[in-house]
Amino acid sequence: MSVKEVDNIKMDSTEGFMEDPRYKQCNKEARYGVILGLLNLVWWYVFGYGLGDKPVEGYTYILGFPSWFFFSCVLGAIVFIGLTFFMVDKLFKHMPLDKFTEEEAKEYLKSIEGKEA
Amino acid sequence: MGNLNLSVLIPIIVYFSLMYIIGIYAAKILSKVAKSKGDGSQYMEEYMTGGRDTGGFVLAMTLVATYLSAGSFIGGPGTAYTIGLAWVFLAMSQMPTGYYTVSVLGKKFAIISRKVNCNTITDFLRARYRSNAVVILASLSIIFFITAAMAAQWIGAARLLQGSTGLDYKVALFFFGITVVVHTAIGGYRGVVLNDTLQGIVMTISTVALFAMVLVKGGGITNIIQNMKAIDPGMISPMGVDPGFTSKAWVTSYWVLVGFAVIGLPSVAQRAMSYKDTKSLSSGIKYGTVVSIVLLLGMHLVGAFGSTLVSGIESGDLVVPTLAVSLFPDVLAGIMLAGPLAAVMSTVDSQLLVVVGAIVNDLYVNYIKPQVAEDAKRVSKLTIGTTIVMGIVTFLLAIDPPELMVWLNLFATAGQISTFLWPTILGLYWKKANKEGAIASMIVGMVSYVIFNYNYPRPLGMHAIVASLILSLIAFVVVSKFTKEPSKDIIETFWGI
Numbered sequence: 258m259s260v261k262e263v264d265n266i267k268m269d270s271t272e273g274f275m276e277d278p279r280y281k282q283c284n285k286e287a288r289y290g291v292i293l294g295l296l297n298l299v300w301w302y303v304f305g306y307g308l309g310d311k312p313v314e315g316y317t318y319i320l321g322f323p324s325w326f327f328f329s330c331v332l333g334a335i336v337f338i339g340l341t342f343f344m345v346d347k348l349f350k351h352m353p354l355d356k357f358t359e360e361e362a363k364e365y366l367k368s369i370e371g372k373e374a
Numbered sequence: 375m376g377n378l379n380l381s382v383l384i385p386i387i388v389y390f391s392l393m394y395i396i397g398i399y400a401a402k403i404l405s406k407v408a409k410s411k412g413d414g415s416q417y418m419e420e421y422m423t424g425g426r427d428t429g430g431f432v433l434a435m436t437l438v439a440t441y442l443s444a445g446s447f448i449g450g451p452g453t454a455y456t457i458g459l460a461w462v463f464l465a466m467s468q469m470p471t472g473y474y475t476v477s478v479l480g481k482k483f484a485i486i487s488r489k490v491n492c493n494t495i496t497d498f499l500r501a502r503y504r505s506n507a508v509v510i511l512a513s514l515s516i517i518f519f520i521t522a523a524m525a526a527q528w529i530g531a532a533r534l535l536q537g538s539t540g541l542d543y544k545v546a547l548f549f550f551g552i553t554v555v556v557h558t559a560i561g562g563y564r565g566v567v568l569n570d571t572l573q574g575i576v577m578t579i580s581t582v583a584l585f586a587m588v589l590v591k592g593g594g595i596t597n598i599i600q601n602m603k604a605i606d607p608g609m610i611s612p613m614g615v616d617p618g619f620t621s622k623a624w625v626t627s628y629w630v631l632v633g634f635a636v637i638g639l640p641s642v643a644q645r646a647m648s649y650k651d652t653k654s655l656s657s658g659i660k661y662g663t664v665v666s667i668v669l670l671l672g673m674h675l676v677g678a679f680g681s682t683l684v685s686g687i688e689s690g691d692l693v694v695p696t697l698a699v700s701l702f703p704d705v706l707a708g709i710m711l712a713g714p715l716a717a718v719m720s721t722v723d724s725q726l727l728v729v730v731g732a733i734v735n736d737l738y739v740n741y742i743k744p745q746v747a748e749d750a751k752r753v754s755k756l757t758i759g760t761t762i763v764m765g766i767v768t769f770l771l772a773i774d775p776p777e778l779m780v781w782l783n784l785f786a787t788a789g790q791i792s793t794f795l796w797p798t799i800l801g802l803y804w805k806k807a808n809k810e811g812a813i814a815s816m817i818v819g820m821v822s823y824v825i826f827n828y829n830y831p832r833p834l835g836m837h838a839i840v841a842s843l844i845l846s847l848i849a850f851v852v853v854s855k856f857t858k859e860p861s862k863d864i865i866e867t868f869w870g871i
Contacts, residue, residue, distance in 0.1 A: 275870060280482060280869070313611050326610075351653060356485075
């Protein structure tokens with residue numbers, strides 16, 4: 258984030274106050290959570306019904322499980338645990354949680370600006 | 375009922391004693407706070423949120439243990455026993471719950487709850503909407519629905535104890551109830567989350583052990599699956615043994631009830647405002663996801679696989695206890711049964727705390743005697759007293775459930791969700807959300823859910839919660855658009871620094 262953008266945050270707020278600088282990242286993280294949740298639902302549904310909604314006689318088996326169950330619930334669990342770790346470790350950022358004073362807010366903005374530069 | 379099974383009972387007694395010890399430990403920290411700070415609000419914060427000091431592992435365990443209740447540990451595996459893998463599949467749709475809930479409420483919720491100093495989800499709603507109607511609707515929803523749900527869970531736990539140890543039902547109920555009430559009353563939130571951690575560990579051990587035992591006795595996965603197929607091919611199909619019951623739309627829509635909408639449960643949201651820092655949050659999400667998936671998959675597979683080992687168990691609720699007792703020697707069976715008991719106890723202690731919060735923090739201090747808040751000693755007497763009274767009420771409800779309680783319990787989860795989900799999420803992320811919208815969505819959600827259930831239980835083939843959440847969202851947005859925006863002051867408090 259450039260210095261100009263930092264100024265923009267202040268100017269942008271039409272309400273006439275400075276928006277908490279942490280919220281931008283917070284909103285991003287909430288969005289990641291929603292996206293991962295939806296992907297998870299799609300994976301679960303597509304493998305579960307895609308491979309499972311047919312006569313049982315035609316099933317193939319992996320590790321003893323019917324393949325629909327293996328892909329949807331067993332492999333799905335492993336994949337999404339992996340993705341959760343990735344999301345939390347790589348996409349989530351640490352930040353203080355206490356109420357900011359104006360100085361702390363500015364300092365926080367500077368610190369993320371430093372990291373992204 | 376004369377023949378007590380001591381070798382099952384003793385491990386359970388030992389386990390219950392541990393709960394008391396943890397309660398006493400937490401009570402010591404609480405009394406330190408009560409003595410060092412004369413202010414009642416400080417005490418309330420410590421009692422309801424543990425001083426916002428919850429670390430990652432504890433956060434994960436308490437989250438998982440709170441939302442995995444008797445349903446996932448007794449009822450769910452019981453249904454999987456009759457329906458097969460389709461029910462395991464349904465349960466696994468809640469895979470995201472471990473990361474989803476806390477990510478969406480997120481750090482913003484934690485930051486705001488520190489800014490406006492809220493101890494309960496109702497505090498949050500009060501600060502956001504500044505409306506007595508919202509606070510009262512929220513508190514009443516908590517008091518009625520959660521009390522009914524608690525009583526139902528106590529009944530389940532007492533039956534489990536009765537069935538496995540031979541204790542008389544009332545004795546079992548008393549034994550269970552007093553353990554919950556004492557550790558919650560004296561320990562507050564800190565006592566509850568520390569106990570949840572122990573319970574989470576017990577649940578994990580018992581799940582893994584039961585699963586391993588079922589695998590060994592059943593002769594491996596391949597063998598078990600083929601035996602299930604021989605009982606009924608539907609047992610290994612996602613369509614289930616009765617495709618009309620486990621239809622695609624209905625099974626998928628369960629995701630909304632047990633996954634997406636869990637954010638709306640006050641006992642879960644409570645946890646999202648009490649963690650210590652973002653490091654705790656990160657590890658909380660990671661551990662929580664792993665543990666919840668292992669428990670869900672493990673326990674439901676135990677139920678489904680169990681159908682090939684012990685046949686003809688009549689009541690779904692007896693599947694897990696029967697398997698535990700018939701597969702393990704007595705002493706170990708007692709330890710195994712501590713798992714489901716832990717699942718129940720860790721849910722009801724959190725619920726009890728939320729109800730007490732609603733009565734003392736949200737109603738009494740706000741509307742009846744605001745001056746109490748100044749005095750830590752009186753707040754502490756009041757909270758402990760209320761916890762004990764609510765414990766007695768729940769006990770009486772569980773001995774002889776009145777019709778109203780049975781009815782309320784039927785709507786308990788959906789009732790809490792329709793009261794809290796949209797007002798919380800939109801209050802957090804939508805600046806235009808106002809009190810009129812919140813009230814409209816609470817009423818529309820609740821009323822429409824009841825109407826759907828009586829007249830049209832599967833609208834569009836889905837669980838009724840989906841339609842009523844959509845209607846209540848529409849009500850929220852439309853009403854907010856046509857009424858006055860929230861005051862500048864509220865926006866600045868929530869969005870400013």
